[in-house]
Amino acid sequence: MTQVETGPSNFIRNIIDNDLQTGKHQTIQTRFPPEPNGYLHIGHAKSICLNFGIAEDYPNALCNLRFDDTNPVKEDANYVAAIEADVRWLGFQWAGDIHYSSDYFEQLYAYAIELIEQDKAYVCELNAEQTREYRGTLTSPGKDSPFRNRPIQESLDLFTRMRAGEFAEGSMMLRAKIDMASANMKMRDPVIYRIRFAHHHQTGDKWCIYPMYDFTHCISDALEGITHSLCTLEFEDHRPLYDWVLANISVACKPRQIEFSRLNLQYTLTSKRKLNALVNDNLVSGWNDPRMPTISGMRRRGYPAAAIREFCKRIGVTKQENTVELASLEACVRENLESNAPRAMAVIDPVKVIITNYENAKTEQLIAPAHPKDESMGTRSVPFSAELFIDRADFREEANKKYKRLVLGKEVRLRNAYVIKAETVIKDEAGTITEIHCSYDPETLGKNPSDGRKVKGVIHWVDAKTNKPAEFRIYERLFLVENPAAVENIHEVLNSDSLIVKQGVVEISLADNQVEKAYQFEREGYFCADSKDSTAQHLVFNRTVALRDSWGE
């Protein structure tokens, strides 16, 4: 069987190629197995792109979405819905219906019985502390539980009664009988079932015993016919256990677990627990705060799904520990938006400009292209009158040659409009500039001055009579340090300027823009209207990412 491989190559795909070539598998089946205990983040995106990407690229390959829901005390149906939406938004479709590990609880229970009947599992009554003591340490072997050799019938009876709810939480557990002296801690008679009188978001109150990850995951994979079970590096030690379980129960399918390194991103946290803490401590507005590295946060911020997919493609898949620079992600976002985002003008920190030689009552409609290189994106009408706004940063009373904006007594090009010259400035008592009086050259619309004068600078502007007021939210990294995960107290390294709010104006053509639609506000960056707070009465724009800026000053 030949495979048409369009995705990026990596060691996992090499393994798959080989399995196809040798005939070990005819088709490939992967799965993305999130636990519904938090929102998906950029690290999950890597796994999603890997698993669903393989399903897309290999003939007849499929990828399941399976919720690994074996711990009802931490999980919630709200997360299920959010995760589903995030995967879909990222651009992927799972095979058939959504799966849940809890769908297999009955089968899992039967396999546990099989293990007990073979004397490969037993009910243990050690409490949590004792269990830990008996397990030994990294350098010293554990010792057998006193319950390890109890009769099979007794374990069978106890396990049945555990399910029936006869015993208290923590009083008993089912353990695999492997090797308490194993150098691999995971093989020291791991717990495979514990008692939890908890309501489960899928199975309700049907169960009071819940299977552990190591017992559940491999069997769920096998039941779904998964060929390659891809997970992160910290599960390498679990692989012998994964294989042990499948080797000792009556299932035919033996998926292969392959581990790859998780993604670390500079200045960001990718731990659900810690991200949850940011939300609970109100350090951010929610899981979808635009500063969050969650899929929903990035979406709200304006990152295109395609840019996130491209990023995942560029970072690759290996077993090496890595920390990717933020610049790499931002490059993908800019690259996508550069060609897809229509242009518009917005003034974030406005100061008024009066065109003294322009007829006061007049307003003309200038035509500006939506994109400088893509004519198919059309044009828009931009009103121009004697009163305009420009950004305070674009004017100086005096400046050196390198400053290419408006300077008193000098000329500058107004983007998509005329060349103007600053004549005088008006200030208030505090010395703050309130108005800049300029003259314009009527012969410079769409052409350079006929006398050959060179006007090097171009600045953006918004008509003062017809604009739309808008709020701009400028985002910076949430943390001051490259690796916030290594910091004990997150509060100490929180960037107090991670959100800066500005009140300004946008050109009138943006009055009825759509939420989450990307625009490039020329010379400022890429923005999109906030999906939660922007309304027609009060526009709110999130800065997705600034434009690249090579001006050193």
Added chain:
RNA sequence: UGGGAUAUCGCCAAGCGGUAAGGCACCGGGUUUUGAUCUCGGCAUUCAGAGGUUCAAAUCCUCUUAUCCCAGCCA
């Protein structure tokens, strides 16, 4: 001090015995009504270190070093 893994440019990452891909970042030139974009050029005689095998080694063999993961009835 037990076990498992990983070491190729500032950050990712190809490479799988035949003489170091690519991306991001960075540095320069050009174009430009966005200091954007685009474009041209530069950027590892060297692959954690030391030995060895070979005509030939990042790739094979030794040893050393560094880093990460494992002692939840979490996933």
